[in-house]
Amino acid sequence: MLKRNVPWILMIVLLVGSVWSQGSTNDVITLQFWHHLTASDGEVFNALLDNFNATHTNIKIEYRTMPDEELPTKIAAAVATGNPPDIGFRMMADITRWYNDGAVLALDDVMKTASLNLKDFLPDSLATSTYKGKMIMVPMDASPHALLINVAHAKEAGLDITKPPTDAASLLKWAMAMTKTSNGKVTRSGLLLTGSGVAPNVLFGILAQEWGAQRISEDQKTVTFLKTNAPKRAAQWVLDAFDKNKISSRDVSDRYKSFGQGVGSMFFTGPWTLNGYINTAGLDFMTVKNPIIGDKFTTLVDLAGLCIFKQADPKRTKAAAEAVKWLSDNSMFWVTKGRGIPLRQSVLDNAEYKNTGIPWKYREAFSNSVKGGFSDEIPFPIGGDFSYYASGDAPVSKAMDPVWAGTRSIDDGLAMLVQDWQRILDRYNK
């Protein structure tokens, strides 16, 4: 009799089990978290998300990593089909576009309800996370540019590494001392730039901002870049590095590899390089705050943070807000072991901050560079097109790369850039 009833018993057990497990699942909200962080950054960030899961029983985060170039497309497609993730980690350009398209929430009220302490954030970071008066991103980290110096090259050139360059004159002096040439051509750049792309464009942007340039007006309707001669001075300084002062070679293609291999002595870059260079055998380097070449200190800063996508179920939004708050409150793990500089005063004031993660002697310059830095991405639907961190067919690169190559005049390059930017503003301001 038992044999005959076994199938029925099994069916009942399975039925009860599935109903019971559904009931259990209904108590736990599973959030979808999409990000683009890979390699060591990805490992650290995923560990932070795992910590969240380990400490929460009612909310679970399922995270997915996608290549940087693919993430915006995948999110756009997900939004279009009505299945966006709950939380995204991205920079302001993308988040602004998503907000403009109605895909992400304004976070002022949501994060207030979640009791996120907004007063703990560095004021500039919140200002940069705001679009049309609404906070749309909870900033997690800043990546400012600072100067890396090859210590071996400096010592070889007889330079005092305890007195690194602090202004234009000392920067030029150091660069010239460390530059090597052969038959009039630079074979080792004292100041590492590339012939086109990100490196010269970033330096151009930093210098233009140091001399007081402003890319667009406050109302985001007019390009104001050429209101002063700051951009022209900045472009000339970059060109002189190649042609007049001969401290940079146009023939470098991979700037990261070149610094690591000792083909360049000084290099403006961000904190994402530290993990790699610390582990590069034979590379002895130091980091310093950018020397002031213009009128005042500034540096290019990339901010990245968390956004919450609109969901039909308000419980999911509430859970997402709780998760975002936790991740922000525990961001010390991310900014010490991972990349970037904290934007929470409590983390900066934490006694353990300097002693945790990447050695402080490398992080200090970056940490000191956030205050006074300018956000590279403008909060605008395609704010990325106003970025100085540009290559390929981005407006700054299109306009200025031929200038660095010596095939277009500075005036023509700047005119083309301003025209391109104004066209973008006009299109979005219709």
Added chain:
Amino acid sequence: MDAILRSGKDGNIGSPGRQGKFRYKGKLVDWAAYAFIGPYMLLFITMKVAPILFGIYVSFTDWSISRAPRWVGLENYLRAFTDPWVAQVWLNTMTITLLVVPGTVVVSLLLALYVNRKWRFSNLVRTFVFAPKAVAITVTAMIWVWILEKESGILNMLLAGLGLPKIAWLTSITWVIPSISMVTIWWGVGYNMIILLAGLQDIPQALIDSAHLDGANDRQVFFRITLPMLRPILGLIITLETIAALRIFGQVQLMTAGGPGGRSATIVSYIYSTGFQRFDLGYAAVLSLLLFLTTLVFSWIRFKFYGDQDN
């Protein structure tokens, strides 16, 4: 179609079992034929025709995927004709095409002639020349980035060994397009060599022998017999390579990202950045349509000049 639509009076053409099961406008229709082509036609319409029609619609809108399209009429078209960057990328694309197409045809032909003669190492040459085509363009591009690296690339080390100056293959405005063209030719030569080899082997040996008997030398045989007989295949290769060159993307994206200074940006890389980085899909659709029309023109030219030869 005659076999499908038949007069009901005559009855059968072919096997007795193939009579139409229903009538359409008084004629018997062979439903089996439609049943066989139906699935393919469904896929063709869904995957090819519908997207093209949708693309035409999108070209008249402002659309970023994550919100509804907004009708803007001819605005995107006007923008394409006034965008200075469109002119630049078309110039780059045409320059690459003018280098790649003749380069590929000439090198493929020379290699096919060599292999056809069964000279020493011809089998080895055939294998090694075809091998790159078995590798994806992404891998090819990444390998060539290392080879062409200015300071430590193999090519420059060879040049330095010969006492020649190193060349900034991928970072020089002068050399970037020739470099990308060189890689594209290297990648595509093997496949075209095989096609031309088949064409060469189709030429009747008796024709060549009789030409020799009549006193023609090798050069005369090549220009008077071989080339004319290869004309249809050459026409096909030129068309296919032209279309491929117009659509060049992978090697540009991976080797130079369109730089330096946009000098290697192509129309497809611009479509990609417009559509998938700026999410300006309406404008990207217009650019895609322009490319489609251009390839259509080249295909028409091919049929115009070589179509009769196929028959």
